[in-house]
Amino acid sequence: MNLTLNIWRQANANAKGAMHRYSLEGVSEDMSFLEMLDVLNEQLNAKGEEPVAFDSDCREGICGMCGLMINGQAHGPEVTTTCQLHMRSFKDGDEITIEPWRADPFPVVKDLVVDRSAFDRMIQNGGFISANTGSAPDAHAAPVEKKLADLAFDVATCIGCGACVAACPNGSASLFLGAKITHLGSLPQGQPERDTRVVSMVGQHDAEGFGGCTNIGECAAACPKEIPLDVISRLNKDLRTAMAKGY
């Protein structure tokens, strides 16, 4: 199929960006969206135009590195990551607009690449269980109810891609945060730090400049791992409990 692509080009964080228009022919429906961009880049390079910078690594939907706004939707029209979106979701003659994630705490690095280190800083502020290496009790010492173990797993599948933030009109990272709070807070091992964790992580979230949650739900709709909106209620509940205890 033949496509027209409108792509955001921006030389670096401080440069002014602009949309550029490219036409691309002979795209196969078996290509992933990123493979389609690879093909474009080969052509640009041959013509002497610098290839479009975009992030990706695993190309299996698990590392969370890829992420683009495609026709205004985070990761495009399907519930999946950009690397797992295939061109069979588009049709011949389509015009596709491709932009980087847009949110103040995710500054553009170049073209479609953004800086998501704010997520790492939130994890640094309590997003872990303090377990020193070498002193762990036998894994069977503390059984975990299957229901809770499954819940913890379901939300632990968040890949830290940032689509939730990009999709949210407020630029809130509450879904990402709620997923981590729910993962660690569902397990017996996570209880001792449950109150301090939520207070500290929310504090960092706000300090990074992410917006507040007003229950719009775009985040959950855009999340490639289908993290449910409930995790935000859980986040709020844990936060209230911790504050009531004076943390």
Next chain:
Amino acid sequence: MVPTNQPSVQTSDDAAGYYTLGAPLVDELAPTGPINTRWQRRKFENRLVNPANRRKLDVIIVGTGLAGGAAAATLGEAGYNVKSFCYQDSPRRAHSIAAQGGINAAKNYKEDGDSVERLFYDTVKGGDYRSRESNVYRLAEVSANIIDQCVAQGVPFAREYGGLLDNRSFGGVQVSRTFYARGQTGQQLLIGAYQAMERQVAAGTVTQYTRHEMLEVIIADGRARGIVTRDMVTGAIETHLADVVVLASGGYGNVYFLSTNAMGSNVTAAWRAHRKGAYMANPCYTQIHPTCIPVTGDHQSKLTLMSESLRNDGRIWVPKKAEDCGKDPRDIPEEDRDYYLERIYPSFGNLVPRDIASRQAKNMCDEGRGVGPAVKEVQPDGTEKMMRRGVYLDFADAIARMGREAVETKYGNLFDMYARITGEDPYVTPMRIYPAVHYVMGGLWVDYHLQTNITGLFCSGEANFSDHGANRLGASALMQGLADGYFVLPNTIREYLADGPFEKIDESHPAVVEAKTAVEERIAKFLSIQGERSADSFHKQLGQIMWEYCGMERTEEGLKKAIGLIRDLKAEFWTNLKVLGTADSLNQSLEKAGRTIDFIELGELMCIDALNRRESCGGHFRAESQTEDGEALRHDDEFAYVAAWEFGGEDANPILHKEDLIYTAIEMKQRSYK
């Protein structure tokens, strides 16, 4: 200690003229005595470092996968001053995240006869007796601690209704010793290590440098003392100095261009160290994974693995008659299907180890019984042919036996992934699979302490060569990465650092200046060539050469041809590369150029190593060495050694050092899964 085998004596010399023979190599730190006490004794013998001194000791760790992330977390927690590097935007994205199937541990929670001894035995046998027994024993021994550690961190492993951990069995093994988190075990283990590491970042013991690519090691006065990196955003070339350097930079399977590895996986860190003197061991040992989604066309950038846990319930078959290959598989009656693994290997069936499953899939397709769309293939003589490269992995029986819902719970995400990539519904028609490059057993040579032959340069995880021999059993790479990171390195590095801190060096030291200048000149060179071809196009061509001649089956003739082709490619690279953009900004073409040329040089060495080893073992199958019924035939009399290659200099032959593999706790046997 009575050895169970003699040192081997090589009589064949297929690679004559392509290499120089160097002095034999001995692991000076190899422990002796009863095998089950070796590691305990060594941990005790290793000296301690006073907590107050640890702060003064700087540790550089390149890589934030399971091997590097776990080491950074543990060494940081111990109080050392750690600097951690990765090329991605966050440590959490290291390639370990993609591991699907699971992690082994000798917990014997199922009481099915498992033990440290059995895990040890299975791993040495599975690796075709080309790994070191002391290293493997240690791996089996600490495996149980890994699970405890991860559970304590909150890794959500699968559990049974009673709340206890669940286990499954995995390719090549008859006990259930694999722990898993649905099909995303690597992700959950890595997030555990990442969170532990971020905790140390907050505590100030670990500093993380993301989007930093290591491009050189600094060796001053005989010791590794630092690295040169490029800040991938600003282009700044930086030097980082330390008392010890650890490379945990993952495997080099991307030398084939198409592989299941992450796009950025590369050999640069290890290869730069190799060029500075570190030995590269057994580079020809690559693992081809039997259950990947077949190639569809030229545009393809990577291949996707379907976890081999699928082999527990799926049945693998091809049509008996070549003329049925184009038919809808549902229309092929039972009696016309060849369940070839069950037929040839009745006791292991679909669970045979990966090398065997892969080779048999290739054999079926070579016979003309492959399925799926025909794709263009270049034959060894240069002509083109259309071939079907796929076999069926069928869940119809499993769905009938367990019900669709049970299959969904067990494998749902893998089925979804398959459907998304192929556009076919695997609940209705059987999946198509084919082998793809997946993992490498070769890597930098290390001693028992995971130190390379360069003092102060350690190497762990997939980047080193030590634990898997010629073939890796499923679920043991994750085990090795975490064993190295959480339990081995912290104990062996302290022995090394007990002599530190070493004399301070600074930016003006000649070794630092030399390393930094070399990096700057190389980058300038890439940008100055201004030829016609992108780095990717060279990489793709290299991949085709490697897959054709140094892939699932190797021959003397083919390997010699490949070496010639690779040398030509290298010459063309340096005259016809085209990299646009500048050095002082994010420049992905420039990153690829550096990685590609390192792969080209490595590819040549892989072919030379494969040429020298005129035997078939594990992931290395030399057509000249097979049994009457086509199984791999080892030659322990000639090749029971580690091939450790020294860089011989630009355009000079590499130098081969042999380390004999002498077993005392295990008897070498021909491997049979029949």
